[in-house]
Amino acid sequence: MVLNSLDKMIQLQKNTANIRNICVLAHVDRGKTTLADCLISSNGIISSHLAGKLRYMDSREDEQIRGITMKSSAISLHYATGNEEYLINLIDSPGHVDFSSDVSTAVRICDGCIIVVDAVEGVCPQVMDSWLENIHPVLVINKIDHLIVELKFTPQEAYSHLKSILEQINALTGTLFTSKVLEERAERETESQANPNSEQGEQVYDWSTGLEDTDDCHLYFSPEQGNVVFTSAIDGWGFGETFYFEITIDSPTVVRDNTEKLLFVQLILENLWSLYDAVLKKDKDKIDKIVTSLGLKIGAWEARHSDPKVQINAICSLWLPISHAALAMVCQKLPCPLDITAQRMERLMCTGSQTFDSLPPETQALKAAFMKCGSEDTAPVIMFVSKMFAVDAKALPQNKPRPLTQEEIAQRRERARQRHAEKLAAAQGQAPLEPTQDGSAIETCPKGEEPRGDERQVESMTPKPVLQEGNNQESFIAFAQVFSGVARRGKKIFVLGPKYSPLEFLRRVPLGFSAPPDGLPQVPHMAYCALENLYLLMGRELEYLEEVPPGNVLGIGGLQDFVLKSATLCSLPSCPPFIPLNFEATPIVRVAVEPKHPSEMPQLVKGMKLLNQADPCVQILIQETGEHVLVTAGEVHLQRCLDDLKERFAKIHISVSEPIIPFRETITKPPKVDMVNEEIGKQQKVAVIHQMKEDQSKIPEGIQVDSDGLITITTPNKLATLSVRAMPLPEEVTQILEENSDLIRSMEQLTSSLNEGENTHMIHQKTQEKIWEFKGKLEQHLTGRRWRNIVDQIWSFGPRKCGPNILVNKSEDFQNSVWTGPADKASKEASRYRDLGNSIVSGFQLATLSGPMCEEPLMGVCFVLEKWDLSKFEEQGASDLAKEGQEENETCSGGNENQELQDGCSEGFEKRTSQKGESPLTDCYGPFSGQLIATMKEACRYALQVKPQRLMAAMYTCDIMATGDVLGRVYAVLSKREGRVLQEEMKEGTDMFIIKAVLPVAESFGFADEIRKRTSGLASPQLVFSHWEIIPSDPFWVPTTEEEYLHFGEKADSENQARKYMNAVRKRKGLYVEEKIVEHAEKQRTLSKNK
Ligand SMILES: Nc1nc2c(ncn2[C@@H]2O[C@H](COP(=O)(O)OP(=O)(O)OP(=O)(O)O)[C@@H](O)[C@H]2O)c(=O)[nH]1
């Protein structure tokens, strides 16, 4: 970028009212990057000939090769209209679903967005995104040239088509708006119910009132509103409100309504159509006529060019420049950073179940600063980092050779002149010492050596390089927006992690805290550092800045040690962290990676850490097996991560495992029909019971199973007996548990802090309400005899204390529930039960973490602890105590190092018993709490095994758009891969079909490629993780009836998908797999005979 335009940008950055932070959102391949190219070329950053071909914002090599954007990147543009000058910070975002997390990072730091819609394919559900984050949209309907050239619509047809697309979009916006208004209204209702004093509203619930009161006309898209532009980014033209009105208003005959439509067709579309027609037919006379009548001056090169596209581009980009249409709309219709609403601000500041009123007063005071967006010195600096991205350190402006300023050039010239004079003088045998400009004498340098004096001066003017560690380093830049105050180089700032709590800080630091002292108390998730380098983001380039006024998007260097992925930066510690980004794509595809040469492990580990920081969505895990696992959102994302790891972050050769597909294990009700869809008759029931008995015979001795699947098991030392039953949870309940996992986690934290005696953690009323609502929902779905009172008796959730499985405590001796905590805390016996109870819960957690089928986590299972008999243990304990007398202290300290869980008093017992050697049973089986954990785990596993077990597969929803003629092939690929079509719809006015299907993740590898190949690129699917689904077939099924033998054969493994998955997982984990090694012994014999 030329330097004076940098000055211009710096100047524009100060006028907050004329800043627009916008992003371009759309589905994949709608032309976002092409549109961005056109806008960039209007600033002279790239040539207009290259606009649309260069795809300037796709700076990665793989982006260029694949033709899709894989990350969001920002560029600052200048736009002048009338007397006003605007600074537009434009962010191009990726459209591929795998990178939707990158879209969220872009949306977060924007105030508005351009939604690009394809003129042929129409509406895209990403309109939702902008709603979610509350940013304002404008619409670009792109690829209008397709309607002319490929679909060969007449102008009238094109008009109706465009109208119907607008209607569809408005219908979608309307539904979203209605639901939003209703939701807000409902929220208000509950609030007013909570504080009845505030407003005594009428009792009748009228849902429609909110809708009538709210004005929604500004939300809809229409050319009259000025929030729609029709474009062809590839041909460089576009027109919107200005052009539309010029025509309708300038024409004297305009009568609005009917004629207006006609005028749109007559004056705009027909002209465009005839221009395309003339150029494509190479009708030179007609082209000349059009060009002269429009008063345009086309360059000679373009006019003579044989490619019609070049001619169209040249004419149209002069006649209807797309950049003017789009940027004028952006400046007029999208808000500036000053227009931030109080509602959006409050939403950003309140994490989880907090409400704005519950924040400390110091924090609430910051809202005013936000709203003011002030740049005075007193204004607190508030910034949000939405992602960290890596750039090659060499590309940083301070590490690049810099163009010399006029002054430096003059200095150099002067030096060269002096050197020349010296040389001349030396030749004449004298060495004069001339004073330099600054008065100091210059030493004569030995020949061939550069004088150092002014080099030092030049150096002092250039900023210090960030990374001098040298060779090929990656440097991390934070992608951020300044919400308030001026960000200055060197300013010290608090870096607040997503889990930081201002309350915590305010509690530790005395009131009236002013300038941050060095001896700041250690508060978790908070760091204090200086802003090292500030950059203006210019697509592929970065420009160095000294300060950034509020309302701007910027890059910050030097935060890599403080920020992992996102953070809030503030000059005051009372600022809350902003709500975490809302990522739509769930990382689901996992692979294990290892270096080709084992000695390179440290590089791999380091590389993976860097990758984790550079990508908003990737997850890095080290499994218990020692494997390093990458979890990514999909195939394309995986490929990008692996490329980055190999080429940028680790720079080593790595080997990558086959994708590891996650499964879940569950149980179901016994099936009513058999595998050939016949009702299970008496004969089969007998067979099934027989088989069940066989299965049960595998259960070791000492474990009792009753006919209802109740497992009774005793600890190895025979002191405690547990009775556990497993029941499948209704689907809706599992779903509720999944949706509320955050709430469950916070409940868990609350109970543990209460148990520790911390009463400071006041339960906020809103959270309490949410908990009751959650409980109510569970009660609503768990009805019937079997589930009576179950909700009240829930003891824990698992795995990891927040998963979709439940432990229910029906034992009468000891009651403990997640809702009320342990009952009857005071009694000593109860406290012993409580301590041992922790072991039971741990056993349950372990059991739910890895199921018996293939050690995958469980889902949708309810374990009921029917009985918990500790009488023998108590007898033993009592006798021990009696023997020892009371002299031994009952403190619960100390412990056995092998013990996994530290639970108070039980340790005391063990210690005593093992020390005295009085109970050989306890002694040789290890700590009692450990035994309880293992026994509970076993009990849960056996309880599962006596029920019909099923695998659950992760499912993608898959949206495919295809033309009618390739529909059959799409279906063939889908059914081959166990996909299920949910819906098929024909798109109005086109021959496109929209197919909605679900597809197991396990079958999805290579799916997109296969579909593309089979349909010659006419259909491409979009895969997004949606839910877990039970695979109906029983992995342990063997044919029992004659029909089944006939239908499936004796081996019957061809149909059993579940068994295939299960065995594959078992093999991968190195578990025992029940498979015949020799499949067809007799055939092998035949073979050998033939030899
Ligand atoms: N005919 C026609 N093609 C266009 C137009 N705009 C873009 N394209 C083409 O559409 C394809 C996709 O364009 P991109 O700009 O890469 O699309 P994108 O929305 O950035 O795609 P992602 O970033 O991968 O989501 C390219 O082949 C463009 O040449 C247009 O107005 N008309």
Ligand SMILES: [Mg+2]
């Ligand atoms: Mg793109």
